[in-house]
Amino acid sequence: MKKNIPTISLNEFTNQQTSVFHFFGEQDNSVLYQKIPHRRDDHFLFILQKNGYSRIVVDFKEITLTENSIICILPGQVHYVTLLDSGTQASLLIVDSELISKKNRGIFEENYFDYQPVSINSTTSQFLNSCLELAEASQKLSTGSEVIYSLTNTCVCLFADAYEQIKISKTDISRKHIITKQFKSLLLKHFRTHKSAANYADELNISSPYLNEAVKLTTGLTVSYWIQQMILTEAKRLLYATDHTVKEIAYELGYDDHAYFNRFFSNLEKMTPLQFRVSYRR
Structure with missing residues (x-):
C-alpha cells in the first residue's frame, strides 16, 4: 500500500546544496529525467530547454518545453517527464530551498498555479547557460562554497527575473x-x-x-x-x-x-x- 507521495531528496543527487545536470536527447536515462510518476522534490528544480522540446506533467497539467524556454518546479509539486525529443538539449539546476532568497521564492510561488514555461530570447538563454556552466565548473573544481553559492544565486536570479518580466512592470507594482x-x-x-x-x-x-x-x-x-x-x-x-x-x-x-x-x-x-x-x- 502506498502511504505517502514519494519525495526525492536533494542528497540523492549530490552531497552539496546545489548541482547542475545536462541532458541530450531521448537516450539520456538520468534519474532526473526518467519517467517516474507521482514524485515530488524537497528542493527547487529549474529547467532550461535550449534546443528541441520535451513534455513534463506538473500537478496533472501537461507542459511542453520548447527552444529557449525555462520553468521552475517548486518543492511539493508532483511531476514527471512524458517525452524527450531526440533533439533535446536541456540543463537542470537543483537547489536546496534554504539557498532561495525570500524575494525570489515569492516570485516563484506567485506563479505556482500558472503551469506554463517562460520563453526567453536567445541572448538571455545563452547567458543563463553560461552561468549554469560556470556554476557546474566551480563544483568540479571544488572552489569555495561562497563562490558556488554566488554563482548559483546568479542563475536563480536570472530565472526569477524572467518570471518577473511576464508580470506587471516594477514601476507599476501596487x-x-x-x-x-x-x-x-x-x-x-x-x-x-x-x-x-x-x-x-x-x-x-x-x-x-x-x-x-x-x-x-x-x-x-x-x-x-x-x-x-x-x-x-x-x-x-x-x-x-x-x-x-x-x-x-x-x-x-x-x-x-x-x-x-x-x-x-x-x-x-x-x-x-x-x-x-x-x-x-x-
Whole structure:
C-alpha cells in the first residue's frame, strides 16, 4: 500500500546544496529525467530547454518545453517527464530551498498555479547557460562554497527575473499586487487549516473585502477560487500517488466531514474522488 507521495531528496543527487545536470536527447536515462510518476522534490528544480522540446506533467497539467524556454518546479509539486525529443538539449539546476532568497521564492510561488514555461530570447538563454556552466565548473573544481553559492544565486536570479518580466512592470507594482503575492505565499503554507478569505485577511491584518478586491484585480480570480484550487491540487496528488481512503485524505486536508469533501471535489472536478483515482491510474 502506498502511504505517502514519494519525495526525492536533494542528497540523492549530490552531497552539496546545489548541482547542475545536462541532458541530450531521448537516450539520456538520468534519474532526473526518467519517467517516474507521482514524485515530488524537497528542493527547487529549474529547467532550461535550449534546443528541441520535451513534455513534463506538473500537478496533472501537461507542459511542453520548447527552444529557449525555462520553468521552475517548486518543492511539493508532483511531476514527471512524458517525452524527450531526440533533439533535446536541456540543463537542470537543483537547489536546496534554504539557498532561495525570500524575494525570489515569492516570485516563484506567485506563479505556482500558472503551469506554463517562460520563453526567453536567445541572448538571455545563452547567458543563463553560461552561468549554469560556470556554476557546474566551480563544483568540479571544488572552489569555495561562497563562490558556488554566488554563482548559483546568479542563475536563480536570472530565472526569477524572467518570471518577473511576464508580470506587471516594477514601476507599476501596487499595494494590491504585493498583498496578492503575500496571500499566495500564505496559501501554500496554510491551505489545510485556512479555508476562507477571512482566515488569510486576518493573517495580513486587512479586511476580507479588501483582500478579495486585491486578488481579483491582480489575478482576475477570487480568493475562494485560489483556495479551492490549492486544496483540489493536493487532493489529486494524494488520490493519484497514495492508497489513502477518501476519508483519510479529507481529514489530512482539514475536513472532518468526508462527505462534504466528496461533494466539494465532485463539484469542482465533475467526478468523484474515487472516479478521479481510477481514471488517472489507468
